Amino acid sequence: MTRARDVASILTAASTLSTDAEATAAANAAASSAVSSHATAANGHVGRGTTANRPASPANGDLYFDTTLGRLINYNGSAWVQVSPVPDAPTSVSATAGNNLNATVSFNPPTNVTVSSYTVTSSPGNITASGSSSPITVTGLTDATSYTFTVTATGSNGISSPSSASNSITSVGTVTAEILVLAGGGGGGTHQAGGGGAGGLKYYGSETPKTPNGSSLTLNRSTLYTITVGAGGAGSNSGSSKGSNGSVSSISASGFTTIDTDGGGGGGTSDGGLANGVNGGSGGGGSRGATSSTGGNGISGQGNNGGNGGTGSGWYLGGGGGGAGSAGTNASQNTRVDGGNGLSYAISGSALAYGAGGGGGANGTNQKAGAGGSSNIGGEGGAEYGAESYTYGVVSSSGTGSVGRNGVTNRGSGGGGSAGLGGGTTQGGNGSSGIVIVSASSIASSTTGSPSYSMSSGKHIYQFTASGSITF
Numbered sequence: 001m002t003r004a005r006d007v008a009s010i011l012t013a014a015s016t017l018s019t020d021a022e023a024t025a026a027a028n029a030a031a032s033s034a035v036s037s038h039a040t041a042a043n044g045h046v047g048r049g050t051t052a053n054r055p056a057s058p059a060n061g062d063l064y065f066d067t068t069l070g071r072l073i074n075y076n077g078s079a080w081v082q083v084s085p086v087p088d089a090p091t092s093v094s095a096t097a098g099n100n101l102n103a104t105v106s107f108n109p110p111t112n113v114t115v116s117s118y119t120v121t122s123s124p125g126n127i128t129a130s131g132s133s134s135p136i137t138v139t140g141l142t143d144a145t146s147y148t149f150t151v152t153a154t155g156s157n158g159i160s161s162p163s164s165a166s167n168s169i170t171s172v173g174t175v176t177a178e179i180l181v182l183a184g185g186g187g188g189g190t191h192q193a194g195g196g197g198a199g200g201l202k203y204y205g206s207e208t209p210k211t212p213n214g215s216s217l218t219l220n221r222s223t224l225y226t227i228t229v230g231a232g233g234a235g236s237n238s239g240s241s242k243g244s245n246g247s248v249s250s251i252s253a254s255g256f257t258t259i260d261t262d263g264g265g266g267g268g269t270s271d272g273g274l275a276n277g278v279n280g281g282s283g284g285g286g287s288r289g290a291t292s293s294t295g296g297n298g299i300s301g302q303g304n305n306g307g308n309g310g311t312g313s314g315w316y317l318g319g320g321g322g323g324a325g326s327a328g329t330n331a332s333q334n335t336r337v338d339g340g341n342g343l344s345y346a347i348s349g350s351a352l353a354y355g356a357g358g359g360g361g362a363n364g365t366n367q368k369a370g371a372g373g374s375s376n377i378g379g380e381g382g383a384e385y386g387a388e389s390y391t392y393g394v395v396s397s398s399g400t401g402s403v404g405r406n407g408v409t410n411r412g413s414g415g416g417g418s419a420g421l422g423g424g425t426t427q428g429g430n431g432s433s434g435i436v437i438v439s440a441s442s443i444a445s446s447t448t449g450s451p452s453y454s455m456s457s458g459k460h461i462y463q464f465t466a467s468g469s470i471t472f
Contacts, residue, residue, distance in 0.1 A: 054080060084113045087153035087160040090134075095149050095166040098137070099220040099255075101173045105149045105166060106135035115153045122147050123165065143173035143221075175219045175472045177440040178205030178459075180347050180354070181259050182412035183281050183302075184230035184246025186321060188358045188379060188404040188428030189267035189274075189417050191239055192288035194295065194309055195321035195328060195339045195358030195370060195381055195404070196414030196431045199230060199246045200261030200281020200302030205439070209325070209343045213259075213301060219440070221472045225253040227436045227449065228467045230263050235404060235415045235428030239271035243415060245280050249434040264431055265296035267321060267358065267417045268309060277306040282322030282340060285360050285417060288315060288331070295330075298322045303355065304340050307331065317362040318381070321414035323373040324355030334366045337381065339373035339414055347437050348463060349456035353377050358414030358429055361404055372405065372416060379405035379416035379429030407432030410465045436464040446471045 047055060051068040058064070060077040072083045088110035096104045105120045119130045120138055124147070129138040141147060147169055150162040183199030202213045219225065230247030246263030265280030268287035275289030276296065282303030283296025288310045295306025307319025307328030320328030323340025331337055339357030346352075359370025359381035372378030382402030404416025406429045415429025439459045447453075449468015454461045462470055 084155060084157050086158035087115050087155045088112050089160045090118065090151040090153055090163045093149060093151050093163045093166040095147070095169045097169040097172050099172055099174065101141045101143060101171050102137055102139045103141060103147060103149065103169055103171065104135045104137050105151065107151045107163065109134065110153050110160065113155045115155050117154045119152050119154070120149050121162070122149055141171040143171060145171050147171060172221050175221060175440050175442045176216050177219050177438050178216050178347050179203070179251060179259065180345060180437040181249050181251055181261050182354050182434040182436070183249040183261040183263045184232040184434045185358070185378070185407045185412050185414040185431030186246050186264035186266040186278065186280055186284045187233035187235035187243030187431045188361070188381070188415035189243045189269040189284070189287045189318060190236040190426055190428050191270045192310070192316045192318055192363045192419060193236065193269050193361045193417035193428055194267030194277045194285025194287045194306060194318035195360050195378065195417045196233060196235070196243050196267045196407070196429070197264035197277070197280045197282035197284045197296060197298065197306050197321040197328070198303055198323045198340065198342060198355035198357050198373070198378065198414050199249065199264045199412030199431070199434045200299055201324040201343065201355040201412065202259055202261050202302060203345060205347065207345050207347065209345065219472060220255070223253050223255070223471065225251055225256070225470050227251050227464045227469060229436055229464055230434040232407060232415070232431030232433045233263060233266050235418070235430045236266070236269050237427045239269055242269050242274050242278055243267040243284060243428045245278055246412070246431045246434065249436055251436055261302055262299055264303070264321065264412070264414050265306060267318060267414070267428060268293060270309070270318070275309055277319065277321070282306065282324060282355065282357055282414070284414065285309065285319030285321045285328045285337070285357070287318040287417065293319070295319045295322065295328055306357065307337060307360065309360070316364040317367045318360035318417040320360050320370045320373070321357030321378060323357040323378065328357045329360070329370060331360065334368065336368040337362065337370035339370055339378035342374040342377055342411070342413065347439050347461070349454055349461055354411050356411065356413045358404065358407060358416045358431070361402065361417035361419035363419045369419060370416070372407065372413065377408045377411050378413040379407045381416040382419040384419035403427045404429035406430045409433060410435045433465065438462045438470060440472065442472055444470050444472050
């Protein structure tokens with residue numbers, strides 16, 4: 001009792017000893033006073049109450065939990081404003097692999113506060129990308145690597161915790177490739193006839209025998225590229241038809257600008273108003289005509305015009321077919337009516353000429369049948385009745401006819417024109433089939449059409465001599 005009264009005397013102003021009840025009351029009062037003097041805004045404590053009961057004269061930085069709003073508010077020196085928490089983590093994160101080593105990440109934003117930006121982070125690699133809304137594209141991924149992604153939200157008071165990881169995707173890269181697309185060559189005509197024009201040629205890469213159609217191309221992985229290889233046109237075997245045009249070659253895919261080339265034009269035939277050469281990738285040569293004979297037109301960016309045929313008495317020869325590198329030779333007495341030259345590319349690993357025109361046919365003394373372009377890659381023209389040929393030999397004057405040579409296989413070259421229309425064999429040369437060559441920085445994952453495969457200088461080379469497909 002004495003100790004309790006002594007304590008009570010210390011806590012009060014009493015000068016006499018206190019009872020136990022007086023001592024307890026004094027201790028409680030002292031404790032309450034200590035708490036009240038400490039629980040102030042200055043000491044970091046937060047008031048609590050309704051909007052109506054906010055402090056009347058708050059100091060800058062005072063905090064108050066407004067039970068009417070259900071929000072913590074802060075006095076900024078002029079007004080009470082809501083204290084914003086950090087954002088919640090975004091939800092429903094989903095990733096989709098794109099081409100060119102990127103991924104698109106979509107998500108649902110948090111709704112608890114206003115968000116100024118979002119950051120997507122990859123795993124592995126910690127590659128990041130930011131944006132103001134969903135979706136966000138992440139670039140710079142490593143080829144053929146599995147990734148997941150998380151998203152954080154940034155608000156005025158900080159950054160959220162990371163979201164749950166997205167689904168896993170495997171990055172899809174690209175392949176750099178040189179591409180040559182060559183259509184089938186045109187067939188040669190009959191009877192002092194024009195040579196067939198070369199198939200149209202387009203090349204994308206760094207070689208410059210002529211101005212390329214463009215630089216090397218970017219191909220997407222996991223995309224099927226369909227390849228069509230055009231056949232050569234048939235040579236004429238009668239005076240009632242010209243040589244046939246070659247067929248189109250192409251490479252195409254979804255999301256890829258198709259590259260296609262036109263077949264070479266057929267050579268003219270000097271009967272029944274059929275003397276003019278046919279238009280094509282490169283034009284066919286005109287045949288000998290009674291009054292006029294013009295070569296067919298080539299297509300800009302693919303080839304050149306065919307040569308004009310001879311006209312009038314004594315001009316018994318056809319013009320050379322156009323080539324990828326030059327026009328066919330116009331008919332001129334005592335001058336070889338050669339096919340236009342092709343172009344040489346080393347895309348296959350060694351330099352080869354592609355797209356040469358067929359030589360014109362010749363009949364009679366002082367006439368010279370044409371050589372095929374690019375040293376007889378195009379078909380050589382036939383010769384008859386004393387006319388000279390390049391290497392093929394002179395057919396006797398017995399009226400047995402002559403044959404133009406075929407273009408060299410898979411060089412897209414025109415067939416040679418025939419000289420004769422006699423009772424024996426007479427035939428314009430057939431144009432040769434085209435080719436599509438893809439020289440890529442990476443090996444293909446699959447092909448169809450049985451292309452030949454080789455490597456040169458680190459390039460994977462696929463030569464399609466028949467239609468098929470390639471996927472990287």
